[in-house]
Amino acid sequence: MIAASYHKTGTILLKNIFMDIYKNSQSKYTFSYWFWKIKNEQIKKNKCVVIIRHPYEIICSGMRYHQVAKEPWLDVPNIKYDNMSYKDKLKSMDNVDDKILFEMNHTAYDTINYMYNDIKNRNFNNNIYLLKLEDLYDINNLPKICSDICRIINDKTITYDIIYKAFVKNLKRNFHRTNQENSHTFPQLFKDIHYDEFNKLFPKDTMEVIGY
Numbered sequence: 001m002i003a004a005s006y007h008k009t010g011t012i013l014l015k016n017i018f019m020d021i022y023k024n025s026q027s028k029y030t031f032s033y034w035f036w037k038i039k040n041e042q043i044k045k046n047k048c049v050v051i052i053r054h055p056y057e058i059i060c061s062g063m064r065y066h067q068v069a070k071e072p073w074l075d076v077p078n079i080k081y082d083n084m085s086y087k088d089k090l091k092s093m094d095n096v097d098d099k100i101l102f103e104m105n106h107t108a109y110d111t112i113n114y115m116y117n118d119i120k121n122r123n124f125n126n127n128i129y130l131l132k133l134e135d136l137y138d139i140n141n142l143p144k145i146c147s148d149i150c151r152i153i154n155d156k157t158i159t160y161d162i163i164y165k166a167f168v169k170n171l172k173r174n175f176h177r178t179n180q181e182n183s184h185t186f187p188q189l190f191k192d193i194h195y196d197e198f199n200k201l202f203p204k205d206t207m208e209v210i211g212y
Helices: 011-022 040-044 055-065 086-092 096-105 107-121 133-137 139-153 160-171 192-201 206-210
Strands: 002-004 030-032 048-052 128-132
Touching (some): 011 160, 096 192, 107 206
Parallel strands (some): 002 030
8 A cells, every 4th residue: 555645746644644654553654755666566566545635826926935935955055046945935025927937947847747647658557546635625535535545545443433533633634735715816917828838838738638
């Protein structure tokens, strides 16, 4: 059993949910912050629960988060950013439009391409369950999600109730959220320049493959 995520898709949320699911179990699972780092052989022989997110929202969330986060890599000067750190480069930009374009061309670019490749090319036996972060915005979706995950885990010691309680508990917590509303922010932030840039940067079937 593998639980995994991508950058800005609900990593800490999913990690804490699975910690609670397995805390009283003798069974084992692996959690990965970066599903794209999991080897093909591991994917082929395990059931995987992978949390994903709308690509446009990954960009917007990353743009906000990378200006305030305390992750060490954000404060390292880099020649690519005019000898500024990633965080300082973002903060130095005069308007949100440029910040979105910068994020789209850098960290979010890698994240979205990793996600696209994994979903398109590495779901070998349909053993990857894709959990959309947005589906967790509505508690009415939880019964089906928890039933699906219960079936995937397939462990008599881990019941539906255990899984459901783990989701409800952790969805009440704030894990690095930059948007406190259970809704997308890209409709208010994206302009034609952003949609055009996205279409230039990413494969034409990106949204279809990822499922948005």
